Amino acid sequence: MARAGEPYHYDRTQRGFHWLMAALILVALGIGIYAAWQVPGTSPRRELLDLHKSIGLTVLLLLPLRLVYRLIAGEPAYRAPPSRSAHLAAKAAHASLYALMLLLPVSGYVYSAAGGYGLPWFGVLSFPRLVPVDKALSLAGYAAHYWIAWGVGIVLGIHVLAVAWHAWIRRDEVMGRMWPRRAARG
Numbered sequence: 358m359a360r361a362g363e364p365y366h367y368d369r370t371q372r373g374f375h376w377l378m379a380a381l382i383l384v385a386l387g388i389g390i391y392a393a394w395q396v397p398g399t400s401p402r403r404e405l406l407d408l409h410k411s412i413g414l415t416v417l418l419l420l421p422l423r424l425v426y427r428l429i430a431g432e433p434a435y436r437a438p439p440s441r442s443a444h445l446a447a448k449a450a451h452a453s454l455y456a457l458m459l460l461l462p463v464s465g466y467v468y469s470a471a472g473g474y475g476l477p478w479f480g481v482l483s484f485p486r487l488v489p490v491d492k493a494l495s496l497a498g499y500a501a502h503y504w505i506a507w508g509v510g511i512v513l514g515i516h517v518l519a520v521a522w523h524a525w526i527r528r529d530e531v532m533g534r535m536w537p538r539r540a541a542r543g
């Protein structure tokens with residue numbers, strides 16, 4: 358419920374987390390798909406996967422900070438509150454995106470760590486191997502990573518289409534909540 362003087366958009370920190378992590382995830386998705394087509398052990402697959410892992414592990418490090426901040430700051434009020442069902446649908450989509458943002462890098466980590474592969478972070482440091490080297494575990498991690506990536510693709514597609522519908526068809530305030538300069542008309 359809106360209170361007097363309350364801003365109708367996510368604060369600077371939440372917007373920073375959203376757009377930075379969105380960019381990282383979209384780049385990681387692109388690199389992951391491209392690298393998966395390359396022959397294992399060849400260049401540039403190896404270098405691309407090092408970059409892919411570094412970006413993915415960055416997402417994993419940022420996520421808890423974002424979640425703690427989200428729990429403290431909450432979500433902004435709506436000028437014109439949506440119907441209960443629309444709000445519930447948005448909440449469900451956002452909760453799934455948060456869950457997928459955790460499960461995708463964790464499954465990638467298990468795949469690589471249990472496979473005995475490297476866990477580099479931009480050539481600066483190497484992540485610790487917290488699981489045993491185990492072929493079956495690594496294969497399970499790969500299968501999970503593959504299907505969770507599909508899940509991200511689908512939920513993200515719905516997320517972006519929903520935002521586009523709000524921005525261009527309904528022309529309401531939703532895009533302005535995450536991008537305030539694109540303020541709602543009315």
Ligand code: HEM
Nearest residue numbers: 378379382383427432447451454455517520531532534535
């Ligand atoms: C690139 C295109 C994207 C656009 C245009 C976009 C736009 C938006 C907008 C307008 C909101 C606010 C919705 C509302 O208040 O009801 C939002 C929220 C959200 N978006 Fe995106 N987004 C994009 C990409 C992503 C990506 C790649 C992810 C992560 C996988 C993501 C995850 C989220 C989450 C979790 C929220 C809920 C924020 C919260 O309540 O804490 N978005 N997005």
Ligand code: HEM
Nearest residue numbers: 382385386389390393410413414416461462465466469506
């Ligand atoms: C935001 C995080 C991440 C996203 C969006 C993402 C997405 C993807 C996608 C779409 C693929 C292609 C899947 C296929 O077609 O086989 C892939 C492959 C891969 N990912 Fe990730 N990933 C992320 C994080 C990670 C992390 C943290 C690691 C390991 C530390 C990792 C390791 C790998 C590896 C090794 C492959 C190559 C699979 C193969 O062809 O053998 N990923 N990733």
